[in-house]
Structures are given as structure tokens and as C-alpha cells.
Amino acid sequence: SLQVFDDEGKDVTPHPLFHSDPDAAVPRQAKLLASSDCSGATGSGFLSFPMHQTGGDEQKKSRLLTSHNLSDVQVRPEEIKEQLTEEDLDRRVDIYLTETETIWMLDMPSVVASVESEDAGRILERNKIYVDICKNRPGNDRFAEKMMQTINGAAKNKEVQCDKIVMEDKGVVVTSWDLYDSFNVSEIEPASKGEATNGKSSTSHTTKKHDETASVTSARGNITSVTTLESAALARTHKKEKNRLEAILTSEKFQQDLFFMERVLMENIFQPKLAAYRQFPVLIDPSVTSDNAGTVVAVKEAKQEEHDKGKKDKEEQKEALIDPSIMSDLNKPVEETVPPSLEQLWSYTCDLTKGLNVSSMAWNKVNPDLLAVGYGAFDFKEQKKGLACCWSLKNPMWPERIFQCEHGVTALDFSMASPNLLAVGMYNGTITIYNVRSCTTTAILNSRDSSESHTGPVWQLKWLQQDGNTAEDDKRERLISVSADGRLTKWLVQKELDCTDLMKIKRAGSEKKNLPREKERKSLVLISRQAAGMCFDFHPKDTNFYLVGTEEGLIHKCSCSYDQQFLETYKGHKGPVYKVAWNPFSTDMFLSCSADWSIKLWHQNSQTPILTFSSTTTVVHDIMWSPKSVFIFAAVNESRVEIWDLSVSILDPVITHSGNPEAKFTSVLFAKNTDCLLVGDSRGEVSVFELQNLAASSSTKV
Amino acid sequence: AEVDETLKRIQAHKGVIATMIINAEGIPIRTTLDNSTTVQYAGLLCQLTTKARSTVRDIDPQNDLTFLRIRSKKHEVMVAPDKEYLLVVIQNPCE
Numbered sequence: 053s054l055q056v057f058d059d060e061g062k063d064v065t066p067h068p069l070f071h072s073d074p075d076a077a078v079p080r081q082a083k084l085l086a087s088s089d090c091s092g093a094t095g096s097g098f099l100s101f102p103m104h105q106t107g108g109d110e111q112k113k114s115r116l117l118t119s120h121n122l123s124d125v126q127v128r129p130e131e132i133k134e135q136l137t138e139e140d141l142d143r144r145v146d147i148y149l150t151e152t153e154t155i156w157m158l159d160m161p162s163v164v165a166s167v168e169s170e171d172a173g174r175i176l177e178r179n180k181i182y183v184d185i186c187k188n189r190p191g192n193d194r195f196a197e198k199m200m201q202t203i204n205g206a207a208k209n210k211e212v213q214c215d216k217i218v219m220e221d222k223g224v225v226v227t228s229w230d231l232y233d234s235f236n237v238s239e240i241e242p243a244s245k246g247e248a249t250n251g252k253s254s255t256s257h258t259t260k261k262h263d264e265t266a267s268v269t270s271a272r273g274n275i276t277s278v279t280t281l282e283s284a285a286l287a288r289t290h291k292k293e294k295n296r297l298e299a300i301l302t303s304e305k306f307q308q309d310l311f312f313m314e315r316v317l318m319e320n321i322f323q324p325k326l327a328a329y330r331q332f333p334v335l336i337d338p339s340v341t342s343d344n345a346g347t348v349v350a351v352k353e354a355k356q357e358e359h360d361k362g363k364k365d366k367e368e369q370k371e372a373l374i375d376p377s378i379m380s381d382l383n384k385p386v387e388e389t390v391p392p393s394l395e396q397l398w399s400y401t402c403d404l405t406k407g408l409n410v411s412s413m414a415w416n417k418v419n420p421d422l423l424a425v426g427y428g429a430f431d432f433k434e435q436k437k438g439l440a441c442c443w444s445l446k447n448p449m450w451p452e453r454i455f456q457c458e459h460g461v462t463a464l465d466f467s468m469a470s471p472n473l474l475a476v477g478m479y480n481g482t483i484t485i486y487n488v489r490s491c492t493t494t495a496i497l498n499s500r501d502s503s504e505s506h507t508g509p510v511w512q513l514k515w516l517q518q519d520g521n522t523a524e525d526d527k528r529e530r531l532i533s534v535s536a537d538g539r540l541t542k543w544l545v546q547k548e549l550d551c552t553d554l555m556k557i558k559r560a561g562s563e564k565k566n567l568p569r570e571k572e573r574k575s576l577v578l579i580s581r582q583a584a585g586m587c588f589d590f591h592p593k594d595t596n597f598y599l600v601g602t603e604e605g606l607i608h609k610c611s612c613s614y615d616q617q618f619l620e621t622y623k624g625h626k627g628p629v630y631k632v633a634w635n636p637f638s639t640d641m642f643l644s645c646s647a648d649w650s651i652k653l654w655h656q657n658s659q660t661p662i663l664t665f666s667s668t669t670t671v672v673h674d675i676m677w678s679p680k681s682v683f684i685f686a687a688v689n690e691s692r693v694e695i696w697d698l699s700v701s702i703l704d705p706v707i708t709h710s711g712n713p714e715a716k717f718t719s720v721l722f723a724k725n726t727d728c729l730l731v732g733d734s735r736g737e738v739s740v741f742e743l744q745n746l747a748a749s750s751s752t753k754v
Numbered sequence: 755a756e757v758d759e760t761l762k763r764i765q766a767h768k769g770v771i772a773t774m775i776i777n778a779e780g781i782p783i784r785t786t787l788d789n790s791t792t793v794q795y796a797g798l799l800c801q802l803t804t805k806a807r808s809t810v811r812d813i814d815p816q817n818d819l820t821f822l823r824i825r826s827k828k829h830e831v832m833v834a835p836d837k838e839y840l841l842v843v844i845q846n847p848c849e
Contacts, residue, residue: 227808232815297783300775300839301757309834309841310760312821316832317767320847450763 315446322448325397328742329445331726392744394693394709394729399739400425400443402450408439410732412463413721418471420725421445422452424488425738428460428479430718440464440476442488443738453488455495463513469529473545477510481535485545497545504551508536512587516595532590538582540600540610553615589632593639601629607644609656624652624661631675637682645672651687651696663702667694674719686729690716693731695743709741764843771829774842776800783839799842803835 055065165171189195300306319326400423408427416422421444428438438460441451455476463477472489473496482505484495499505513533531543543551584603591597597619600608605625608618627648635641641662645651649669652661670690678684683698687705691713694705711717715733722729727743765773765786774785776796785792807819822833834841 227812229808229811229815232811296777296838300777300783302755303838305836306839306841307757307760309836310757310764313832313834313841313843314760314764314767316821316823317764317770317843317845320830320845321768323847449767 314450318447318449322398325740326445328395328397329723329726329728329740392695392707394695394707394741395744397728397740397742398448399737400448400451401735401737404451404454405439405441405736408436408736409460409734410718410736410738411461413719413730413732413738414465414474415721415724416466416471417468420723422488423721423730423738424464424466424474425451425732426461426464426476427736428457428462430462436460438478440474440486442474453486453491455486457484462509462511463533465513465515465531467515467529467531467545468517469515475513475515475531477513477533477535479509481506481508481510481537483510483513483531483533483543485531499543499551504541504553506533506535506537506539506541508538508584510535511585514588514590516590532588534585534588534600536584536586536603538584540585540588540598584628586628587631589634589642591639592634592636599632599634599642601632601644601646603628605629605646605648607632607654620656620659622654622659622661624654624664625650627671630671630673633675633677633685635677635682636679643675643677643685645675645687647671649689651675653698663698665696665702665705667705667708668692673717676720676722679722679724680727686720686722688717688720688731690718693717693720693729693741695729707743711739767845769846771844771846772842773844774840776840776842778838795842796840799831799833799840803833803840807835 055063058064165175405425405427409429410425411428411430412426414424416424423443423445424440425443426438426440429436438457440455440457440461442453444452455474457476457478459478459480459482461476462479465475467473467475472487474486474488475483476486476495477483481499483499485497486495510533513531515529516532517529529545531545532540533543534540539553541551541553583606585600586603587601589599591599596612598610598612600610602608605623605627607622607625607629609620609622610618622644625644625646625648627646629644629646632642632644635643640656642654642656643651644654649666649672651665651672653663653665654661665687668689668691672687672689675685675687678686681697683700684706685696685698687694687696691710693707693709693711695707696702697706700706711731711733712735715735715737717731717733719732720729721732723740729741729743730738731741732738761773761784764770772785772787772792774787774792774795775783776799777783780796780800782789782792782796787795802824803819803822806822810817810819819835822835824831824833829844829846832843832845
């Protein structure tokens with residue numbers, strides 16, 4: 053009943069190939085189909101079916117049937133197994149049962165005719181014939197078995213091959229810093245300046261640490277200028293590599309690393325000396341490997357390094373932690389009275405300073421490891437270019453800062469209020485101020501620009517915090533200088549150096565008739581009315597008073613508030629007074645040293661010296677009271693360093709140390725935080741001596 | 755330049771056996787030792803530095819390695835590490 057029409061409406065229904073004989077075939081086929089309908093659609097159903105239906109050659113028939121049926125019947129697709137989860141089992145499932153559409157395979161409706169119709173007789177006859185045929189069928193020759201085969205398409209094998217799927221095993225060990233880094237990667241990204249800044253940001257903590265510990269106004273400043281490499285040392289053909297190499301070598305971080313490396317090297321070389329300086333018990337580096345010793349040394353070194361990196365305050369505490377079982381021979385058991393002595397630890401010297409004369413030394417007020425040394429000749433004939441260097445304890449072989457000066461340096465001092473300022477006085481009378489924090493070696497201020505600069509060598513400089521002057525509202529620090537032109541000047545350090553004269557040292561007039569030598573002097577030098585000032589010292593308790601030592605050999609006590617006349621004059625020395633120093637503890641006494649080979653102790657109320665120390669026949673260049681004891685002072689003359697202890701003997705120094713015969717000692721400085729003495733000499737060396745076994749009375753009362 | 759000067763000074767110091775600068779890939783850029791020893795040191799020290807840095811940062815990711823010193827019987831190896839390079843100095847500190 054299916055009809056097919058093409059576009060033009062023509063009936064192109066394909067004619068059936070098989071014209072079945074309805075009478076013969078229908079019942080058989082109907083029965084076949086009926087049974088196929090009720091059987092299951094599985095293969096087994098097909099196979100089982102022929103067995104009860106037809107006799108004869110069942111095999112062949114079954115094949116016929118199956119092939120026939122299979123071509124008509126759709127194969128029910130394989131059921132895809134559904135994955136059932138736990139929940140699915142409990143889930144309420146709704147099942148709908150519907151009747152599927154009936155598929156008509158073959159529809160041959162039976163024809164029904166009425167008994168009374170014309171055809172009835174014929175139909176009845178035909179039905180009877182059919183029944184007879186069915187009865188006669190088995191064994192009848194008229195029925196022949198015939199086989200049919202459908203065309204099976206030729207099977208073709210087709211192969212498909214895909215590319216080999218490469219498998220890779222990859223493992224990652226995630227560390228906590230990895231997580232941290234990837235989390236923070238967006239913050240580090242904007243550092244577009246390359247590794248320098250990158251390195252800086254990642255090491256910001258360490259640099260900060262250095263900044264903090266190197267004190268607020270560190271003299272050991274971080275190197276901030278980027279130097280350019282003049283030429284790549286290695287011949288590299290690839291420019292890119294060359295650039296990278298340059299980038300590395302010029303990076304700030306590299307400079308810093310070099311800087312630290314040098315310090316570490318120094319520490320290794322000088323470790324026992326530095327330890328002695330710091331008054332740690334010195335440990336012998338074990339060449340014998342006993343583990344205990346090794347660890348203690350490592351601990352000690354770690355402490356030293358940690359200490360060097362800046363935790364200065366904890367030295368004393370750390371000292372207590374060191375294992376006392378490992379001590380060196382230097383600390384002998386002190387039953388025997390060992391005479392006090394000076395032991396040289398090391399000396400600050402380098403190629404630059406060889407041959408120069410050390411004229412002055414000063415400690416930094418805030419950082420007790422930083423030393424400023426001025427190099428310049430004392431004599432007029434020997435004037436060369438001068439040098440001022442800042443040395444650090446951490447590198448005794450190369451100064452941290454080098455300032456070249458046109459003239460010999462004769463005095464220098466660090467400021468207290470801004471500890472990075474270093475004032476340098478020179479042979480030609482100029483005073484320059486350097487900022488030691490920066491790497492540049494140009495001065496900040498120069499008194500050359502001031503109209504009232506000194507005209508003679510500046511022999512001493514000191515920064516002073518003046519207090520009690522209500523006239524001036526500011527308690528700022530002033531720089532005081534004394535020079536050979538006879539002026540004691542107070543400088544104001546602002547944008548420019550501005551100065552006011554505190555005192556003009558007048559020559560002592562005709563009062564001084566007694567000493568013939570003085571007269572000689574007077575007659576020789578009448579060029580100026582003023583006497584050359586060589587040194588000064590402000591009273592430790594009251595900064596209104598100060599002492600001035602002159603080239604004539606007189607010491608004057610003056611007051612800041614009265615600059616016309618001296619309060620007192622102390623006569624006694626027969627040669628220029630090179631240094632005066634108030635005793636820091638017993639503040640009525642002061643000491644003076646002079647070119648007349650003597651050191652004199654004075655009381656401020658008496659015009660004649662109380663004690664005179666003449667132990668040598670050479671010029672005494674420098675003296676200094678010990679910061680720890682009221683009785684001890686150090687004196688340096690051209691051939692020896694002497695330590696005097698007034699509680700022990702007033703006739704002889706307690707320690708004398710002769711140096712190299714070629715070298716003349718020229719300046720002395722006590723170390724503030726340790727028992728060491730620094731002595732400068734005419735070869736440009738500043739030697740550090742440790743005071744040993746000095747029966748140190750740290751008493752501060754006379 | 756200042757860098758060159760400082761490098762020269764370090765090399766001239768008492769007891770310094772060798773100075774090396776090694777880039778991030780382990781290739782020595784500058785060295786005062788012979789090539790084979792330098793390459794050996796470079797490879798080994800790179801690994802050790804990485805390990806040391808990893809250790810330090812594992813404990814506290816905000817921390818970082820700044821300096822590494824290895825003290826042995828004969829000498830001391832000092833390494834200043836960085837992302838781009840390694841600065842290595844070998845010193846015999848006794849003499």
C-alpha cells in the first residue's frame with residue numbers, strides 16, 4: 053500500500069519482485085510471522101522458532117528464515133548499560149509504559165465474501181483445493197526445496213592508525229617557598245629594571261638589616277652608584293652574552309657581594325686579632341679535627357660574623373656563652389704578675405697611605421668601629437697632597453672611604469649630631485666637610501668660600517655641642533677650630549660655612565719678662581700680633597671654658613663669653629704646646645705636652661704645673677687620657693709610645709713600646725669600647741695595640 | 755672601575771686560592787683556576803647553593819640565602835649567591 057511519487061507526480065512505486073501466491077503462501081507466511089511476532093527478538097528466538105513450526109530440512113529452513121527475517125526486522129540495538137550510583141538506586145524512578153507503534157511488516161488483509169455472493173462458490177472451491185494441497189504436501193514431489201542467498205557485500209578491511217600518543221611522566225616537588233613565590237609573583241613583576249632591582253627586592257630584608265645596624269647615619273653606607281665597566285675582560289663573540297656579563301658585573305648586587313666577600317675574607321685573616329680587640333677569648337683554629345672544637349670555632353665564627361653584621365650590643369652576653377674549656381694560651385692563668393704590655397694586633401695601612409705622615413685620628417661618635425685618619429706632614433718643607441681615610445674594623449687592609457685633599461691634613465673630627473659628617477682641616481687653613489655616607493669624594497662644604505677662612509694651618513678641630521648659651525637660641529653643634537693664624541673660630545655649618553671668632557690669641561705682652569727664651573721668640577716673630585694656636589680643649593663639664601695651647605708655650609684658659617682677655621695663663625712649657633687635655637674624670641686637672649720633651653700635669657687653679665713628666669729626649673707629639681681610668685694616659689713621642697699610670701708611678705711610664713726606628717709616632721687614640729690603643733706614625737700606618745695586663749683601676753676618683 | 759679594583763684586591767689577598775664568577779647556568783665567567791676544576795666547582799656549588807636556598811626558604815619563605823660558607827680542613831669556600839650569578843672565593847685562612 054506504499055506508493056512513491058516522483059517530482060512530477062508519476063507513480064514510480066517499485067514493483068515487488070516477489071509475487072507471492074496468495075493461496076499457497078499466505079497461511080504459511082502468516083503463521084510464520086505470527087510466531088515470529090510472539091517470539092523474542094533475540095537471535096535465539098529465531099533459531100528456536102523453526103523447530104516447532106516446520107518439518108523437513110530444519111537447518112536450511114532456519115537459515116532461510118533467519119536471513120529473511122533479519123533483512124526485514126530491525127535489530128534491536130544493544131542496550132547501553134547505565135552507570136548506577138548509590139543515589140540512583142534509591143531514587144524514585146518513574147516508569148512509563150507505552151505501546152510502541154506497531155510496525156506492519158506485511159499486511160495482507162483477508163478478503164471476506166458473503167456466502168450469497170456470486171464468487172462465494174468459487175472461493176469455497178478454492179479453499180477446498182487449498183486444504184487438499186496442504187494435506188498432500190508432505191512427500192509430494194511437486195514441492196521442491198530451494199535455497200536462496202542474499203548478496204553479501206564483499207567485506208573490506210580498513211585500518212586506521214593514529215600517531216603514537218606520547219606519554220610523559222612529570223613530577224613536581226612543591227616547596228613552601230614555591231607556593232609563596234607563585235602567590236607573590238604579581239608583586240615582583242613590575243620590577244622592570246632587571247635583576248638589579250629584583251635582587252634588591254628579594255634581599256630587601258637583608259639590606260634593611262644592614263641599614264639598621266649600621267646606625268642611623270651610617271658611615272658604612274651601601275654602595276648606591278652603578279659604575280660602568282670599561283671593557284669586557286673576556287673576548288666573547290656573542291654580544292648577548294657580553295651584555296649579560298656586563299650586566300652582572302655592573303649590577304649593584306654584585307658590588308655589594310664583592311664588598312661583603314672582602315669583609316668576610318678579612319675576617320678570616322684577622323679573626324684572632326679582631327677577637328682580641330673585642331676582648332673575646334681567642335680560640336685556636338683547630339688543625340686537629342676534634343668535633344667539639346670544630347663546632348665551637350664554627351659557633352665562634354658564626355658569632356663573629358653575626359656580630360660583624362651588626363649586633364654590637366650583645367658582645368658581652370655572647371662572651372659568656374663561649375665554651376670556656378677551649379681558650380688559647382694568650383690568657384694565661386693570672387697568678388703570676390705579668391708586667392703590662394702592649395701587643396700589636398694589626399695596623400691599618402695600605403698602598404695609598406704608605407709614606408704619609410699620620411697627623412690626626414678620630415673615632416666616629418656613633419659607630420665605634422669607624423676610624424677617620426688624616427694624613428699630612430707637620431713640617432712646612434714636607435708638604436705633599438693630603439689624604440683623609442675612613443677605616444673600618446671590618447677591613448683593615450683597605451679604607452672604606454678615601455678623600456683626596458690638595459693639602460696635608462692636619463686635623464679632623466667626626467660630628468656628633470650628624471655622625472656622617474667629617475670635618476677636615478688642612479695645612480693651608482681650609483676646612484672641608486665631607487659626608488662619609490655617600491661614595492663620592494667631594495666635599496660638601498669648603499671654608500675656602502668663606503671670607504674668614506684661616507690663613508694658617510688648622511691644628512685642631514672639634515665639634516662641640518654648646519649648651520647653656522641662652523643668647524643663642526639654638527643648641528646646635530658648632531665646629532671649633534684653632535689655627536696658626538692665632539684665631540680660635542667657631543663655625544656654623546649650614547648651607548655655607550659661616551664663622552665667628554671665639555678668640556684671637558694675643559701674644560703675651562711685656563708681662564713675661566722672666567724667661568729669656570720667650571723674648572727671643574718675641575723678637576723673631578713680630579709679623580703678627582697674634583700667637584699661633586696649636587691646640588685646644590673644652591672643659592668636659594662646662595663648655596664655656598676652654599684651654600688653648602700656643603706655639604709660644606703658654607696655655608690660656610678662656611671663656612666663650614668673654615673674648616677679649618684670657619682668664620688665666622699657664623706658663624711652664626718652653627716649646628710649642630702640641631696638645632692639652634682635660635682629665636675627663638677629675639676635671640680640675642689637665643695635661644699638656646709640648647715640643648720641649650715634657651708632659652706637664654696642671655691644676656686649673658695653679659699657674660705652675662703640678663707634675664712634669666720628662667722621660668724622653670724627643671718631641672712629644674700627642675697625649676690622651678684613658679677613657680676608663682683617671683690615672684692613665686698615653687703619650688706618644690717620636691720614638692716611643694708610653695703609657696703612664698699615675699697611681700703606680702709618676703716618674704716612669706708603666707709601658708713603653710718602641711717602634712720601628714724609621715717610623716716616628718705621631719698620634720695616639722684610645723679605643724672607646726675596648727682596651728686598645730691606636731698609634732699613628734710617620735710611615736702612614738695606624739697600629740692597633742692591645743693593652744694587656746694593665747692593672748686597670750677603673751676608678752674615676754682621684 | 756671600582757668593581758675591577760675590588761676584584762683585584764680580593765684576588766691579591768693573603769690566602770686566597772681562587773676567585774670565580776659563575777653565571778646562572780653554571781658556566782664560569784671569570785676564574786683564576788684552571789678550567790676543569792672551575793667547571794667542577796661550578797656544577798657542584800650551583801647545586802649546593804640551590805639546596806641551601808631551598809632549605810632556608812622552606813622554613814620561612816620570606817627569608818632568603820645571602821651568603822654560604824663551607825669550612826673544610828684545608829680551606830674555606832665562600833659563596834655569595836644571586837639569581838644571576840655566583841661569586842665564589844676559596845681561601846686558606848690559616849696562613
